[in-house]
Amino acid sequence: MRHTLRETWSGLRRNLAMTIAVIVTVAVSLTLFGAGLMTSSEVNLIKGRWYDKVEISVFLCTEYSSGGRCVQGEGTTDAQRATIEETLKANPEVQEVFYESKQEAFEEFQRVFANSPLLSTRTAEQMQDSFRIKLKNPENYQGVSAEAAGLPGVQQVQDMHQVLDSLFSALGAVQWATIAMSAFLLLAAALQISNTIRLSAFSRRREIGIMRLVGASNLYILLPFLLESLVAGIIGILIASAMLAVGYYVIIVQNAQASITALPWIGWGDVFGAILIMAIVGIALAVVPTLIATRKYVQV
Amino acid sequence: MIKFEDVTKFYPGQQRAALRNINLEIDKGEFVFLVGQSGSGKSTFLRLILREYKPTKGNLYVAGKNLGTLNQWQVPQLRRQIGMVFQDFRLLPGKTVYENVAFALQVIGKPAQHIRRIVPETLELVGLSGKERRLAEELSGGEQQRVAVARAFVNRPKIIIADEPTGNLDPETSVGIMKLLDRINRTETTVIMATHDASIVDQMRRRVLELRDGELVRDQAKGIYGNA
Numbered sequence A: 001m002r003h004t005l006r007e008t009w010s011g012l013r014r015n016l017a018m019t020i021a022v023i024v025t026v027a028v029s030l031t032l033f034g035a036g037l038m039t040s041s042e043v044n045l046i047k048g049r050w051y052d053k054v055e056i057s058v059f060l061c062t063e064y065s066s067g068g069r070c071v072q073g074e075g076t077t078d079a080q081r082a083t084i085e086e087t088l089k090a091n092p093e094v095q096e097v098f099y100e101s102k103q104e105a106f107e108e109f110q111r112v113f114a115n116s117p118l119l120s121t122r123t124a125e126q127m128q129d130s131f132r133i134k135l136k137n138p139e140n141y142q143g144v145s146a147e148a149a150g151l152p153g154v155q156q157v158q159d160m161h162q163v164l165d166s167l168f169s170a171l172g173a174v175q176w177a178t179i180a181m182s183a184f185l186l187l188a189a190a191l192q193i194s195n196t197i198r199l200s201a202f203s204r205r206r207e208i209g210i211m212r213l214v215g216a217s218n219l220y221i222l223l224p225f226l227l228e229s230l231v232a233g234i235i236g237i238l239i240a241s242a243m244l245a246v247g248y249y250v251i252i253v254q255n256a257q258a259s260i261t262a263l264p265w266i267g268w269g270d271v272f273g274a275i276l277i278m279a280i281v282g283i284a285l286a287v288v289p290t291l292i293a294t295r296k297y298v299q300v
Numbered sequence B: 001m002i003k004f005e006d007v008t009k010f011y012p013g014q015q016r017a018a019l020r021n022i023n024l025e026i027d028k029g030e031f032v033f034l035v036g037q038s039g040s041g042k043s044t045f046l047r048l049i050l051r052e053y054k055p056t057k058g059n060l061y062v063a064g065k066n067l068g069t070l071n072q073w074q075v076p077q078l079r080r081q082i083g084m085v086f087q088d089f090r091l092l093p094g095k096t097v098y099e100n101v102a103f104a105l106q107v108i109g110k111p112a113q114h115i116r117r118i119v120p121e122t123l124e125l126v127g128l129s130g131k132e133r134r135l136a137e138e139l140s141g142g143e144q145q146r147v148a149v150a151r152a153f154v155n156r157p158k159i160i161i162a163d164e165p166t167g168n169l170d171p172e173t174s175v176g177i178m179k180l181l182d183r184i185n186r187t188e189t190t191v192i193m194a195t196h197d198a199s200i201v202d203q204m205r206r207r208v209l210e211l212r213d214g215e216l217v218r219d220q221a222k223g224i225y226g227n228a
Helices: A002-014 A016-053 A078-090 A102-112 A117-121 A142-149 A160-203 A205-214 A218-259 A268-293 B042-049 B072-079 B097-106 B112-125 B141-153 B171-185 B198-204
Strands: A056-060 A094-100 A130-135 A154-159 B002-009 B019-026 B031-035 B057-062 B082-085 B159-163 B190-194 B207-212 B215-220
Touching: A002 A016, A002 A160, A002 A218, A016 A160, A016 A218, A016 A268, A056 A078, A056 A142, A078 A094, A078 A130, A078 A142, A094 A102, A130 A142, A142 A154, A154 A160, A160 A205, A160 A218, A160 A268, A205 A218, A205 B072, A205 B097, A218 A268, B002 B042, B019 B042, B019 B215, B031 B042, B031 B171, B031 B198, B042 B057, B042 B159, B042 B190, B082 B141, B097 B112, B097 B141, B112 B141, B141 B159, B141 B171, B159 B171, B171 B190, B171 B198
Parallel strands: B031 B190, B031 B207, B082 B159, B159 B190
Antiparallel strands: A056 A130, A056 A154, A094 A130, B002 B019, B002 B057, B207 B215
16 A cells, blocks of 8 residues: 555656646646536526527507508507407417507516616607417427418517527537537547556556566556546546636626526536536546556556 | 466467467476577467466466466466566666565565565575665676565465576576575475576486477476487
8 A cells, every 4th residue: 555655656746747737637628528517507497497488479560660560650450459369369389378568568668677777768658569479389489470470460570489599509509619629628638648647657667567477466556557647637626626616606606697687597506516527527537548558557 | 286288379460389289287396497499489388377378279277277267357366376587687776675575575465564574584595685775786697686586486486487597697696596496496386497508407407398399399307408
């Protein structure tokens, strides 16, 4: 045991520059990997919350509105309004239809922009009446949205999916780019660890030769190398965990959560989950290249 | 102790067998010379006993184990019963005589107390008492080979394999090493020694195995070097 620890320590010290390089690469690649994981759980969280709530909004015409199926200077007539409601309710994809009047819309506007200078820019008359549609299956929105757009008296159909889909595909791209970049860095870290261990094993090749000859067990021969890369790996994991925790606290807890209340944010549980997965990857990252690099020294 | 049953060894990618249909038995406590020209198969013969390679055909038994069916993880156990001495000593530079010998016991997990007792005893046996603190590379060739023999014997193996142990030594020093191997042999330790040194073989008059082109061409009790 004393021999093993001494060999580990001397291996780490002999390759101090390489050891530091390994720690930095491991820390950076794992941080990026962990950040990718956290982004991905944030995206899933937003998707889960929003896809439930997402509705199709069918805005009706006012005297001021134009475009769509509106007649210039005239609002939607009561007859049209009734037809629209019937048609929407008759559609098999539709689960529920709510009516939101101008007044209700204005109250909502007042609530959302309560502390904003925008509050004074609108009056109740400028708001639009609308139908809010809840779908049976949020994925099948195209049919309903196309049908609604064709009805007389409909000014505009606003479909949150179009907005959200492009948002989510952008977030998804960020998330995959992060994970792909971290995969490259993880590969670099793995190669670096394997090189360091190869050097370390080469400088001890005489001892290893004698150990094999006198019947030292493979574990005994391997242990100093495994410990050497594990020490570097664990320091890297600790640095990466600290960076993720600090990053989460500063970016999300202190800033995003306070200023963007409309979105759900991941909590510490998700952060620890990401750190746990990252730590497992980090340990595999240290152990697997070491076993590969020392393979030729332990095969008999 | 060692039994070759129709053992043949081919190296990958080679047409000619390195060893062909070897049949022989070496008993406990025997002293055996292995002679033959370079490339006759002596090294392959020794390496098969160490389980560095497996026989391509046939069975090889060493210390009661069939090496063809021995698991990878059992190989270290086998090697603990075999001591190995080389022509080029293979000591660890920068370590003292004592440390070089103790190393062989430390790495197989022997208790420190046992090591402190057995290492000086073994160094005395090989005639190196008083030189424990010297660095291995400061010693003469003959003394370095004594350290190597001590390292091979310190775990009291059943078999000592010596691959041209006198190849780098002058005749006088060689005699000293042979006396040492002879003394070890008297402790019921089987000794197998590959050599090119005709005068040593002729003086000792022990069993001689001669290999030529991978075949066993002579197995002679109390033999001489001959014209190998």
